[in-house]
Amino acid sequence: MKQDQRQARGAGARDIAALERRAVAVRRDILEMLTEAQSGHPGGSLSAVELVVALYFGGFLRYDPNRPDWEDRDRFILSKGHGVPVQYAALAQAGFFPREELRTLRKIDSRLQGHPVLGTAPGIEASTGSLGQGLSIGLGMALAARMDGRDVNVWVLLGDGECQEGQVWEAAMAAGHMKPGNLIAIVDYNKFQLDGAVADIIGIEPFADKWRAFGWAVRECDGHNLEDVVTSFDWAQSQEGPACVIAHTVKGQGVTFMEHQNRYHGVAPTQDELARALAALPLHEEGGE
Amino acid sequence: MNGIYPGLTFGKATRDAYGEALRDLGAKHSDIVVLDADLAKSTKSFTFGEVYPDRFWNVGIQEANMVGMAGGFASSGKVPFISSFAAFVILKGYDQLRMAVSYPKLNVKVCGSHGGISIGEDGASQQSVEDIALACALPDFVVCVPCDEHQMRAVVQAAYEHDGPVYIRSGRPKAPLIYDATPADFRFGKATRLREGGDVTIIANGLMVGAALVAHEELKREGVAARVVDMATVKPLDVDEVRAAAADTGAIVTAEEHLLHGGLGARVAQAVAATHPVPMEFVGLDDTYAESGDPEALMWKYGLTAKEVGDAVRRVLPRRADHSTAVGAGARR
Numbered sequence: 001m002k003q004d005q006r007q008a009r010g011a012g013a014r015d016i017a018a019l020e021r022r023a024v025a026v027r028r029d030i031l032e033m034l035t036e037a038q039s040g041h042p043g044g045s046l047s048a049v050e051l052v053v054a055l056y057f058g059g060f061l062r063y064d065p066n067r068p069d070w071e072d073r074d075r076f077i078l079s080k081g082h083g084v085p086v087q088y089a090a091l092a093q094a095g096f097f098p099r100e101e102l103r104t105l106r107k108i109d110s111r112l113q114g115h116p117v118l119g120t121a122p123g124i125e126a127s128t129g130s131l132g133q134g135l136s137i138g139l140g141m142a143l144a145a146r147m148d149g150r151d152v153n154v155w156v157l158l159g160d161g162e163c164q165e166g167q168v169w170e171a172a173m174a175a176g177h178m179k180p181g182n183l184i185a186i187v188d189y190n191k192f193q194l195d196g197a198v199a200d201i202i203g204i205e206p207f208a209d210k211w212r213a214f215g216w217a218v219r220e221c222d223g224h225n226l227e228d229v230v231t232s233f234d235w236a237q238s239q240e241g242p243a244c245v246i247a248h249t250v251k252g253q254g255v256t257f258m259e260h261q262n263r264y265h266g267v268a269p270t271q272d273e274l275a276r277a278l279a280a281l282p283l284h285e286e287g288g289e
Numbered sequence: 290m291n292g293i294y295p296g297l298t299f300g301k302a303t304r305d306a307y308g309e310a311l312r313d314l315g316a317k318h319s320d321i322v323v324l325d326a327d328l329a330k331s332t333k334s335f336t337f338g339e340v341y342p343d344r345f346w347n348v349g350i351q352e353a354n355m356v357g358m359a360g361g362f363a364s365s366g367k368v369p370f371i372s373s374f375a376a377f378v379i380l381k382g383y384d385q386l387r388m389a390v391s392y393p394k395l396n397v398k399v400c401g402s403h404g405g406i407s408i409g410e411d412g413a414s415q416q417s418v419e420d421i422a423l424a425c426a427l428p429d430f431v432v433c434v435p436c437d438e439h440q441m442r443a444v445v446q447a448a449y450e451h452d453g454p455v456y457i458r459s460g461r462p463k464a465p466l467i468y469d470a471t472p473a474d475f476r477f478g479k480a481t482r483l484r485e486g487g488d489v490t491i492i493a494n495g496l497m498v499g500a501a502l503v504a505h506e507e508l509k510r511e512g513v514a515a516r517v518v519d520m521a522t523v524k525p526l527d528v529d530e531v532r533a534a535a536a537d538t539g540a541i542v543t544a545e546e547h548l549l550h551g552g553l554g555a556r557v558a559q560a561v562a563a564t565h566p567v568p569m570e571f572v573g574l575d576d577t578y579a580e581s582g583d584p585e586a587l588m589w590k591y592g593l594t595a596k597e598v599g600d601a602v603r604r605v606l607p608r609r610a611d612h613s614t615a616v617g618a619g620a621r622r
Contacts, residue, residue: 071366117392117393118364118392118393118395119393119394125364126360126361126364126389126393127388127389127392127393128388129388130384130387130388132353133353133357133384133385133388133389135357136353136354136355136356136357136358136360136361136385136389137357137358137360137361137364137389138361139354139357139358139361140357140358140359140360140361140362140363140364140365140369141361141362141364141365142361143346143358143361143362144322144361144362144365144366144367145365147322147343147344147367166353167353167354167357167385170351170353170354171351171354171357171358173349173351174348174349174351174354174358177349178346
């Protein structure tokens with residue numbers, strides 16, 4: 001489908017202040033559900049908050065929480081599946097399921113599995129958690145929509161460490177060749193992976209050049225500046241071929257004692273830490289709950 | 290491979306029948322999409338691609354990406370049939386088959402071509418001796434090893450009609466004809482009894498069905514009546530047919546072009562142990578890869594002919610509970 005035949009998403013000025021309030025509300029939900037679960041991945045959930053908030057609440061994703069299987073919905077795949085608390089929080093706040101359900105994260109019989117599972121929580125589009133796979137799945141979805149002439153955008157959120165996986169580059173190469181204009185990759189470039197700094201383990205730079213070399217349009221942004229994120233997403237969805245937004249982020253963003261601290265990659269906050277974190281994340285009275 | 294199936298007529302390779310069946314199915318169903326990983330001319334998926342280029346993607350040499358893409362197509366309502374050599378799509382795509390197909394129960398059909406060692410000269414890297422075990426280990430997967438061109442056509446049709454993941458193994462060489470025409474009554478999980486017999490049952494699939502029929506004739510001359518069962522579907526297994534074989538004939542031999550671990554024999558043994566324990570013998574590859582060589586020579590060297598099937602029967606008969614009456618009894622029945 002040609003770009004000019006596609007419906008604009010969330011056209012016009014966005015209320016950045018409202019998105020910022022929403023980001024606070026999502027961060028609070030992430031911290032509360034992880035503390036309740038006493039396991040999970042805070043660092044990489046918090047670094048992706050503004051990216052996910054912009055998608056769900058900035059008008060970029062077209063969805064209907066009452067019809068999660070609506071054929072013309074846009075797709076969002078969290079390829080870095082360990083960050084799923086941020087998606088669960090967004091889905092709950094968007095009305096896909098009750099917010100109280102967030103407290104069941106990672107518990108027996110819950111729809112909120114520790115990593116995303118297709119067919120459990122409404123709004124989850126792919127089973128991920130074994131890294132490197134989401135972009136391939138997204139490419140299949142983008143081609144299926146193109147084949148049917150459906151105006152569907154497919155957004156895939158990848159981790160920076162995840163981009164060490166070979167399959168990411170298989171999918172990037174194939175997309176660069178097939179040129180689906182409805183496929184957008186976002187990389188949450190928080191500079192850390194489980195064992196340490198990405199640059200120390202297996203560096204991925206020059207990162208933007210890699211995507212460009214594979215045939216993608218690339219734009220970098222500050223992944224915590226919602227104005228910048230929104231502008232970049234606008235740019236990405238107006239590209240003729242596949243587009244990649246490299247979002248520079250901070251692992252643990254929004255919780256001072258977690259920021260840049262890789263030990264919170266996979267360790268849940270204690271009750272004390274939760275209280276300290278929430279105190280620093282006050283809900284605005286018009287807050288987005 | 291004429292030397293190992295005396296008395297049988299050869300048809301097409303099952304991979305040729307796969308491509309033709311897919312092309313024919315494509316005419317009826319516009320939701321079928323076909324993906325291949327640069328082996329379309331070998332897997333024969335190009336037969337579909339030639340006619341329906343807008344529904345065919347050659348993703349290049351990217352098995353993992355191909356499987357992931359198939360998951361995306363399937364969750365968007367398409368019915369992807371994807372193919373590569375069995376050794377590549379199963380092994381390089383295994384995590385993707387798990388995460389993007391099996392775990393989310395998506396409607397993806399996987400054809401692993403060049404199954405077994407009968408591909409010949411290319412050698413062990415291209416031969417697939419473990420695909421059935423691995424495919425069976427993926428929950429919800431139907432796993433099927435057709436024996437000839439007619440059955441393959443029925444299997445492709447059944448795969449389309451089945452809502453869920455299916456693994457189909459196809460073969461490179463021309464295969465001996467077991468059926469006269471596309472079996473209309475084929476369905477997954479239902480075995481076909483090809484020969485009656487009361488002394489022992491040979492349960493086989495793929496090329497080993499031909500070997501079992503040859504063994505049946507040789508054993509008949511020795512006075513042994515061997516029942517022959519074509520167990521094309523390894524999962525779900527036709528447990529009723531296995532129980533009947535055990536109860537009626539008292540001994541079972543399995544034959545497969547695959548490692549003995551985790552394939553047809555292991556699954557039949559599990560069913561036998563759970564329903565009606567009887568002595569069993571197993572024909573297959575015993576913890577080894579094969580090598581380069583003429584396909585027929587390889588089948589001889591690695592023990593995948595009617596001779597080994599017959600020998601396995603001769604080993605199992607004395608172990609039958611009523612072995613004193615077993616040998617020769619068939620001639621009187």
